Amino acid sequence: MSTSPSSLGATVAGIGEVLQLFxxxxxxxxxxxxxxxxxxxxxxxxxxxxxxxxxxxVPSGEGxxxxxxxxxxxxxxYQRGVLLVADIGATGMRTALCDLLGNVKDExxxxxxxxxxxxxxxxAAHVMFGELLTAAGRTPQEVFGIGIGVPGxxxxxxxxxxxxxxxxxxxxxxxxxxxxxxxxxxxxxxKDVNAMAxxxxxxxxxxxxxxxxxxxxxxxxxxxxxxxxxxxxxxxAAGDIGHxxxxxxxxxxxxxxxxxxxxxxxxxxxxxxLVRDLRAAGKEVTTVDDAVALIRTGDTAAVRLAxxxxxxxxxxxxxxxxxVNPRVVVIGGQLARIEEQLFAGxxxxxxxxxxxxxxxxxxxxxxxxxxxxxxxxxxxxxxDRIFAPDRVEALVAST
Amino acid sequence: MSTSPSSLGATVAGIGEVLQLFxxxxxxxxxxxxxxxxxxxxxxxxxxxxxxxxxxxVPSGEGxxxxxxxxxxxxxxYQRGVLLVADIGATGMRTALCDLLGNVKDExxxxxxxxxxxxxxxxAAHVMFGELLTAAGRTPQEVFGIGIGVPGxxxxxxxxxxxxxxxxxxxxxxxxxxxxxxxxxxxxxxKDVNAMAxxxxxxxxxxxxxxxxxxxxxxxxxxxxxxxxxxxxxxxAAGDIGHxxxxxxxxxxxxxxxxxxxxxxxxxxxxxxLVRDLRAAGKEVTTVDDAVALIRTGDTAAVRLAxxxxxxxxxxxxxxxxxVNPRVVVIGGQLARIEEQLFAGxxxxxxxxxxxxxxxxxxxxxxxxxxxxxxxxxxxxxxDRIFAPDRVEALVAST
Numbered sequence: 001m002s003t004s005p006s007s008l009g010a011t012v013a014g015i016g017e018v019l020q021l022f023x024x025x026x027x028x029x030x031x032x033x034x035x036x037x038x039x040x041x042x043x044x045x046x047x048x049x050x051x052x053x054x055x056x057x058v059p060s061g062e063g064x065x066x067x068x069x070x071x072x073x074x075x076x077x078y079q080r081g082v083l084l085v086a087d088i089g090a091t092g093m094r095t096a097l098c099d100l101l102g103n104v105k106d107e108x109x110x111x112x113x114x115x116x117x118x119x120x121x122x123x124a125a126h127v128m129f130g131e132l133l134t135a136a137g138r139t140p141q142e143v144f145g146i147g148i149g150v151p152g153x154x155x156x157x158x159x160x161x162x163x164x165x166x167x168x169x170x171x172x173x174x175x176x177x178x179x180x181x182x183x184x185x186x187x188x189x190x191k192d193v194n195a196m197a198x199x200x201x202x203x204x205x206x207x208x209x210x211x212x213x214x215x216x217x218x219x220x221x222x223x224x225x226x227x228x229x230x231x232x233x234x235x236x237a238a239g240d241i242g243h244x245x246x247x248x249x250x251x252x253x254x255x256x257x258x259x260x261x262x263x264x265x266x267x268x269x270x271x272x273x274l275v276r277d278l279r280a281a282g283k284e285v286t287t288v289d290d291a292v293a294l295i296r297t298g299d300t301a302a303v304r305l306a307x308x309x310x311x312x313x314x315x316x317x318x319x320x321x322x323x324v325n326p327r328v329v330v331i332g333g334q335l336a337r338i339e340e341q342l343f344a345g346x347x348x349x350x351x352x353x354x355x356x357x358x359x360x361x362x363x364x365x366x367x368x369x370x371x372x373x374x375x376x377x378x379x380x381x382x383x384d385r386i387f388a389p390d391r392v393e394a395l396v397a398s399t
Numbered sequence: 400m401s402t403s404p405s406s407l408g409a410t411v412a413g414i415g416e417v418l419q420l421f422x423x424x425x426x427x428x429x430x431x432x433x434x435x436x437x438x439x440x441x442x443x444x445x446x447x448x449x450x451x452x453x454x455x456x457v458p459s460g461e462g463x464x465x466x467x468x469x470x471x472x473x474x475x476x477y478q479r480g481v482l483l484v485a486d487i488g489a490t491g492m493r494t495a496l497c498d499l500l501g502n503v504k505d506e507x508x509x510x511x512x513x514x515x516x517x518x519x520x521x522x523a524a525h526v527m528f529g530e531l532l533t534a535a536g537r538t539p540q541e542v543f544g545i546g547i548g549v550p551g552x553x554x555x556x557x558x559x560x561x562x563x564x565x566x567x568x569x570x571x572x573x574x575x576x577x578x579x580x581x582x583x584x585x586x587x588x589x590k591d592v593n594a595m596a597x598x599x600x601x602x603x604x605x606x607x608x609x610x611x612x613x614x615x616x617x618x619x620x621x622x623x624x625x626x627x628x629x630x631x632x633x634x635x636a637a638g639d640i641g642h643x644x645x646x647x648x649x650x651x652x653x654x655x656x657x658x659x660x661x662x663x664x665x666x667x668x669x670x671x672x673l674v675r676d677l678r679a680a681g682k683e684v685t686t687v688d689d690a691v692a693l694i695r696t697g698d699t700a701a702v703r704l705a706x707x708x709x710x711x712x713x714x715x716x717x718x719x720x721x722x723v724n725p726r727v728v729v730i731g732g733q734l735a736r737i738e739e740q741l742f743a744g745x746x747x748x749x750x751x752x753x754x755x756x757x758x759x760x761x762x763x764x765x766x767x768x769x770x771x772x773x774x775x776x777x778x779x780x781x782x783d784r785i786f787a788p789d790r791v792e793a794l795v796a797s798t
Contacts (some may be wrong), residue, residue, distance in 0.1 A: 153756050163756045210633040233724025234609040237757035240721040247646030322639040325632025357552050357562045358636035
């Protein structure tokens with residue numbers, strides 16, 4: 001509630017706030033901007049002139065100047081440049097080229113192995129970025145920002161991957177540095193599931209302020225939008241629900257997790273654990289996709305494992321619901337495709353364990369963006385970051 | 400990151416923001432206010448005049464007008480009225496009279512039984528409020544706000560206690576309504592441990608943005624300050640760690656909890672559960688304070704139970720650390736007084752279970768405000784609420 005005096009000094013709408021108005025609307029007249037900001041006509045004219053000079057705002061179709069009259073209606077120049085994003089998973093990567101509003105215009109997908117280390121993976125992203133730029137008729141100079149999502153914890157301020165359990169060779173790796181001689185633009189790095197949470201919230205649940213996004217894929221992780229913003233915690237480690245310890249009655253021994261501990265949620269219910277258990281039961285599965293396909297055929301042993309995984313993931317979600325009381329829990333990742341079998345177990349545990357107050361208005365749903373929420377979220381996050389009000393002044397000065 | 404146009408319209412510093420400046424500093428000159436807000440001299444003069452007229456700001460000692468010159472230095476009139484707060488626990492209540500900055504000036508304590516229901520408990524608070532006012536030479540008309548902390552979940556917007564497991568008769572009770580014919584002022588209702596978290600953060604850890612406060616008393620609960628603000632969740636149910644389910648190896652059967660479930664953290668490790676287990680072991684204890692005293696004598700069986708309680712509370716804290724990644728975990732409540740035996744178990748579980756990234760900078764500490772954090776937090780929260788920038792205009796108009 002307290003407002004620090006220094007932030008008060010910045011409350012008069014600057015050029016960044018004016019650009020923000022254009023980003024959130026199709027077009028605006030000078031009078032609209034005066035009305036919305038309370039700024040004087042001369043100040044509004046000066047700010048719009050600077051934004052037009054930087055080609056971030058352009059005169060729009062209606063109200064185009066005729067007979068020497070200055071343009072009265074303007075629009076954000078979202079085609080002024082492009083954004084490139086790469087959502088790196090454990091075994092696959094999706095990349096996209098987006099406009100400056102964060103709309104995905106073109107995308108590519110290919111298999112990778114994140115454990116091969118940063119250089120081969122980032123090289124693959126760079127190749128795909130080149131293909132996307134060529135297809136769009138764009139140059140590297142037109143790239144305003146790059147967004148990279150990774151399947152591990154990120155120290156958001158230093159933009160480094162930190163102590164990732166499954167990303168060997170990535171600890172403290174300088175991802176922005178890798179791109180520095182290829183593009184002269186901002187590089188944002190975030191945890192994949194944070195981007196997924198942001199994409200899902202912004203596109204599907206714009207009015208929801210508290211959302212928990214669970215990625216149930218090879219591993220299990222969570223991202224949160226709290227108070228309408230991505231919540232990362234003190235060190236970027238928030239949302240680590242895959243390594244919450246659970247006790248499972250029918251397990252003889254606690255399975256060993258990839259993190260080195262025993263009894264973690266993902267050691268029972270992650271995609272890799274399902275593959276392990278299905279193989280132990282004599283099933284011919286190699287990948288998480290194989291496991292998902294087998295479960296969807298209705299194979300009895302596989303379905304039983306899926307229901308058990310649902311209850312175990314549900315245990316971690318119930319704890320999370322008790323702690324952060326979200327309005328919506330969204331389940332994404334490959335395992336979300338076995339919705340029926342998984343969700344019954346999840347809902348059973350959440351409604352059994354969490355306070356009625358926390359569940360009376362709770363929705364537990366599958367992702368509506370399928371496997372694109374990470375890509376979509378990265379693009380929106382990147383656009384917000386590049387055009388954050390406090391950065392626009394420098395952006396205008398540099399163009 | 401996105402700023403809505405309507406909030407932009409309010410970014411020019413209004414009278415509320417000007418009062419906010421005075422609240423956060425000993426005194427200010429007109430020139431200081433002009434400098435800090437960017438407002439014109441005439442606007443600043445007009446706003447200060449309104450605040451002086453409402454007696455919320457007064458000319459301060461230095462720079463007092465002489466020879467007809469207008470005063471140049473002003474200060475927040477924190478003695479203009481008083482705040483009354485009551486921190487209601489399961490078995491005891493603390494009340495305080497505070498100045499308008501939220502500083503506790505006088506306090507009272509007495510035993511109550513929260514399960515007796517709202518009327519006797521609120522009557523007791525009202526009697527104590529009367530005593531505090533009389534002792535301070537103040538009248539009910541001088542009360543600017545009342546803050547009530549309760550040991551149960553609160554729907555913060557409707558200011559109602561909701562589905563409280565231990566507060567029979569309080570569900571949906573209209574606490575502000577009870578006070579309506581006695582005081583004509585704002586009444587704020589919050590969960591006790593939210594107020595504790597806020598008090599601890601504001602007074603002891605003002606630079607920490609992510610804090611988890613655990614109250615380990617008769618029951619177990621948590622409050623959070625995330626991003627510098629109290630985090631309440633979508634329904635006010637956030638922080639319910641006492642009913643996270645744990646499995647305990649040496650327990651023959653899962654104990655039944657007060658909430659109706661089995662195997663909850665507090666059914667093993669809450670004060671009431673320790674009393675139950677100590678009595679079952681033949682110890683002469685009746686209250687949680689008796690149990691704490693016995694543990695502090697070093698009684699072997701009691702110490703063993705305390706260490707076990709520490710590990711079980713630690714399990715819930717480890718889950719919370721994995722999920723919200725706080726910088727500081729503060730333990731308060733009666734059980735925090737058995738610090739040595741309890742903290743070893745808590746730290747053991749957190750460092751064993753949570754990601755290194757989440758624990759490398761983590762502090763786990765006992766409350767520094769002892770059993771006064773709730774009272775202190777309620778007063779600060781109430782002061783912030785009454786003088787929230789968007790409410791000051793109405794306040795000025797009404798005085």
